[in-house]
Amino acid sequence: MYNFDSLYYPYASQRVVTYARKGIVATSQPLAAQVGLDMLKKGGNAIDAAIATAAALVVLEPQSNSFGGDTFALVWVDGRLHGLNSSGPAPRRISIEAVRSLGYENMPTSGLIPVTVPGTPAAWAALSEKFGRLPLTEVLQPAIEYAEQGFPISPFVAKAWKIKFDIFIEDHKAKEFEPWFHTFAPKGRAPRGGEMWRSPDHAKTMRSIAETKADSFYRGDLAEKIDAYFKQYGGFLTKEDLSEFQPEWVDPIKVTYKGYEIWELPPNGQGLVALMALNMLKDFQLTDIHAVDTYHNQIEAIKLAFADGLKYITDPYKMKVSVEDLLSDAYAQQRSRLITETALHPEPGQLQQGGTVYLAAADGEGNMVSLIQSHSGDFGSGIVIPGTGICMQHRGSGFSLDPSHHNHLEPGKRTYHTIIPGFITYQNQPVGPFGITGGMTQPQSHVQVVMNMIDFHLNPQAALDKPRWRWVKDKTIELEPQFPDHIAQALARKGHDVRKAVDSYEFGRGQMILKDLHTGVLAASTDPRVDGAVAAW
Numbered sequence: 001m002y003n004f005d006s007l008y009y010p011y012a013s014q015r016v017v018t019y020a021r022k023g024i025v026a027t028s029q030p031l032a033a034q035v036g037l038d039m040l041k042k043g044g045n046a047i048d049a050a051i052a053t054a055a056a057l058v059v060l061e062p063q064s065n066s067f068g069g070d071t072f073a074l075v076w077v078d079g080r081l082h083g084l085n086s087s088g089p090a091p092r093r094i095s096i097e098a099v100r101s102l103g104y105e106n107m108p109t110s111g112l113i114p115v116t117v118p119g120t121p122a123a124w125a126a127l128s129e130k131f132g133r134l135p136l137t138e139v140l141q142p143a144i145e146y147a148e149q150g151f152p153i154s155p156f157v158a159k160a161w162k163i164k165f166d167i168f169i170e171d172h173k174a175k176e177f178e179p180w181f182h183t184f185a186p187k188g189r190a191p192r193g194g195e196m197w198r199s200p201d202h203a204k205t206m207r208s209i210a211e212t213k214a215d216s217f218y219r220g221d222l223a224e225k226i227d228a229y230f231k232q233y234g235g236f237l238t239k240e241d242l243s244e245f246q247p248e249w250v251d252p253i254k255v256t257y258k259g260y261e262i263w264e265l266p267p268n269g270q271g272l273v274a275l276m277a278l279n280m281l282k283d284f285q286l287t288d289i290h291a292v293d294t295y296h297n298q299i300e301a302i303k304l305a306f307a308d309g310l311k312y313i314t315d316p317y318k319m320k321v322s323v324e325d326l327l328s329d330a331y332a333q334q335r336s337r338l339i340t341e342t343a344l345h346p347e348p349g350q351l352q353q354g355g356t357v358y359l360a361a362a363d364g365e366g367n368m369v370s371l372i373q374s375h376s377g378d379f380g381s382g383i384v385i386p387g388t389g390i391c392m393q394h395r396g397s398g399f400s401l402d403p404s405h406h407n408h409l410e411p412g413k414r415t416y417h418t419i420i421p422g423f424i425t426y427q428n429q430p431v432g433p434f435g436i437t438g439g440m441t442q443p444q445s446h447v448q449v450v451m452n453m454i455d456f457h458l459n460p461q462a463a464l465d466k467p468r469w470r471w472v473k474d475k476t477i478e479l480e481p482q483f484p485d486h487i488a489q490a491l492a493r494k495g496h497d498v499r500k501a502v503d504s505y506e507f508g509r510g511q512m513i514l515k516d517l518h519t520g521v522l523a524a525s526t527d528p529r530v531d532g533a534v535a536a537w
Helices: 004-008 030-041 046-060 096-101 120-131 141-149 155-171 175-184 200-212 215-219 221-232 239-244 271-281 292-312 329-336 439-454 460-465 485-493
Strands: 018-020 023-027 070-077 080-086 248-250 253-257 260-264 356-363 368-374 422-426 429-436 469-473 476-479 497-500 510-515 522-526 533-536
Touching (some): 018 533, 023 046, 023 510, 023 522, 030 046, 070 120, 070 429, 200 221, 215 239, 253 271, 260 439, 271 329, 460 510, 460 522
Antiparallel strands (some): 023 533, 070 368
16 A cells, blocks of 8 residues: 655655645756746646746756757646657658768767757647646746846856867857857856856747747747758758647556556657566565665666667657557566576567656646656757757757668657656556656666665655666666765676766756655655755745
């Protein structure tokens, strides 16, 4: 039987869990969390709070997300979980042959070629239209004010901004990258921590999106500007691609893990990888959080799940295997039997054919939101549309130029997507939203954090604080600097190629909210690896 107290067993933690009753918002930037809470106090619901926070993050954490990125959300409202996939497809004019004719053997990771249709503005409008209570103009107003008036850059954002500036100043000398420097490095450098930064271009674009419910971005003035810039420099994206886009409401997918339902969005996202790994691990009796076998079994399950995910996941309408088959108990048992005492080289199984921000929000009425948005790597493609602040994603870099690959490039196709929101329920009652950013690290972190709470009874803050591992490739794993040395050595003896990271930058940054099903009390935590905050009421 579900016992809320069981998730709050005391454990060493760098921060404390925040409790509230009327509403709570957790995200990676303190000012953005406060923006969401302000919406709740104005009479908005958790959906309004999530949209306001997401919009504020575009301004307050611009290296991680933008108007030009994608957004996914899981929304608990009216007694059920709803899923939103607002990831855009490849342009209609692009093809493998067209990209290869430009001299590429693989999809580039910057510039105009890997840009897909952005879904973020459409996601805000869709969430507001379906579930919001306040007008979008009011919900986006705080983000507009921060863009117009400026704000002090937080420490983590300053660090990430400088890292990317140092790369861009060396690698992005072509003329089409100049607007990025005008927008994000007006002083000829990245802004420093505590330094004020403002962007009137962001404010103008945000106001236009608010007033037109994102229509200007897809069929109006902003669409015309995007179209003109891509034509000027030979890109593939057109205003016709933008005008055809609509976000998609989807049915979330789940596995039952030791009594709890763990939910993710279906492909094209990689949440399926986390669910496959948990499905393999659910029959393992893992009781010692410090045992080397605990880590070894987790790592092996993730490797097997990724082997399948990287082969099969693509646009859901193009997948050649079914999600149901990949999540079946029979397939999970077949794959888990491959986990032995030594590290394996992962291979996909055989089936019958058939730079990111995260936020969690909840209100006192029972509504909850798990939302994640990104433009794929810090500052995405490096392409900024002049005068708009729109930094375009490079999500198309995930496509393969091998026509035999399941995720090969096609016009109008959505690629394998890394950003994934998570959600937990118990006997069809909402426990709460969770998520961790970090590219391919995300499903790995989902598995670790879920197991930290369910198997080892850590409170949500301790579950986020605990040192993480991440599988890199083959038998190679990377460990956070604070990861225990004796366990690292034991993993090496099991055949893992163990490497210690110099910092925690690549290990994800997460937040979560959990609800006591007996009292309605909300508990939230944010990752110590980022400038995160919980705003509570």
